[in-house]
Amino acid sequence: MEKGVAELNTIRDKISNLHLKDKSAAFNTSRVEALELRNLFEVAEATAIASLKRTESRGAHARDDFKERDDENWLCHSLYNPTNKELSKRGVNFEPKQVETFEPQIRTY
Amino acid sequence: MINVNIYRYNPETDQFPYMQAYSIERPKKDIMLLELLNILKEQDSSISYRRSCREGVCGSDGMNINGKNGLACITPISTAIQKDKIDLRPLPGLPVIRDLVVDMTEFYAQYDKIKPFLQNDSAPPAIERLQSPEDRAKLDGLYECILCACCSTSCPSFWWNPDKFVGPAALLQAYRFIADSRDTKTLERLDNLSDPFSVYRCHGIMNCVSACPKDLNPNHAIGEIKSMLLSNKRNIIASDGVS
Numbered sequence: 094m095e096k097g098v099a100e101l102n103t104i105r106d107k108i109s110n111l112h113l114k115d116k117s118a119a120f121n122t123s124r125v126e127a128l129e130l131r132n133l134f135e136v137a138e139a140t141a142i143a144s145l146k147r148t149e150s151r152g153a154h155a156r157d158d159f160k161e162r163d164d165e166n167w168l169c170h171s172l173y174n175p176t177n178k179e180l181s182k183r184g185v186n187f188e189p190k191q192v193e194t195f196e197p198q199i200r201t202y
Numbered sequence: 203m204i205n206v207n208i209y210r211y212n213p214e215t216d217q218f219p220y221m222q223a224y225s226i227e228r229p230k231k232d233i234m235l236l237e238l239l240n241i242l243k244e245q246d247s248s249i250s251y252r253r254s255c256r257e258g259v260c261g262s263d264g265m266n267i268n269g270k271n272g273l274a275c276i277t278p279i280s281t282a283i284q285k286d287k288i289d290l291r292p293l294p295g296l297p298v299i300r301d302l303v304v305d306m307t308e309f310y311a312q313y314d315k316i317k318p319f320l321q322n323d324s325a326p327p328a329i330e331r332l333q334s335p336e337d338r339a340k341l342d343g344l345y346e347c348i349l350c351a352c353c354s355t356s357c358p359s360f361w362w363n364p365d366k367f368v369g370p371a372a373l374l375q376a377y378r379f380i381a382d383s384r385d386t387k388t389l390e391r392l393d394n395l396s397d398p399f400s401v402y403r404c405h406g407i408m409n410c411v412s413a414c415p416k417d418l419n420p421n422h423a424i425g426e427i428k429s430m431l432l433s434n435k436r437n438i439i440a441s442d443g444v445s
Contacts, residue, residue: 113247119250122251123247
């Protein structure tokens with residue numbers, strides 16, 4: 094996984110030198126794909142770093158080095174900050190959301 | 203090797219469209235044509251075509267494959283190829299924007315004409331408008347259409363009168379709402395189609411059936427509309443108010 098994150102860094106360098114052969118303004122799918130590439134790269138990096146830091150297996154996130162689910166440390170949301178490439182946690186709100194039944198009554202305003 | 207000839211036209215640089223020949227090693231696996239196009243686009247990024255879902259659901263990559271309309275993403279190379287050659291052209295009859303991309307405005311205008319949404323005058327019930335399994339079964343073979351335009355652009359009547367003939371795709375959808383037990387505008391829908399062009403330009407040559415990548419039968423739906431327009435069924439519908 095660390096290898097993957099390092100590889101993403103070299104890909105980022107490559108993307109910064111992105112060049113479009115096709116400069117046409119008529120239905121230029123190359124340009125659309127180039128824009129998509131930039132956005133998808135950011136998502137890919139966030140996914141790679143967040144899954145590297147999350148040292149457990151949970152649902153679709155399955156790791157061979159941490160096969161068990163770890164509720165003690167990782168029962169939380171992962172927040173990825175792209176500016177410093179750091180991961181922070183945010184608690185999951187388990188408070189029951191229940192609304193009392195509204196009793197029928199005379200409307201007075 | 204496979205020889206792929208692609209229709210090329212860039213309005214900014216080309217005065218006329220031309221066919222460009224590409225040669226590519228035949229992949230070991232029988233991949234879909236769209237995948238082959240993606241490999242070619244890696245070599246020549248200037249090839250333009252629409253694509254989105256890559257599994258025959260979105261209907262973006264309708265094109266003319268060796269003379270027959272179809273979706274590139276669900277056409278395997280083995281069925282498309284003829285004598286080691288594949289010719290790819292844009293859908294016929296519509297204005298070409300660039301390469302394999304056509305302007306679908308006329309096609310959508312016809313779809314818009316048939317009011318492709320449920321119309322019902324009665325007050326909406328507290329739950330959904332229910333339908334018997336038998337009535338629901340009448341919509342099978344109609345609702346599956348993904349509006350890829352393969353049928354309408356294979357239809358000579360649509361080529362000649364794209365502004366007046368509704369075309370097989372939109373007529374299939376017109377019938378989808380005519381046949382729907384929950385729709386109460388059946389008569390209005392039929393009246394809107396009763397002129398000499400909307401439906402009657404269909405002469406039943408079944409190009410639409412042959413082209414449809416989803417194996418639907420617009421020709422049958424058009425036949426049903428025609429017989430409803432001509433027969434006494436309209437009067438029966440009018441007298442007991444059931445659609």
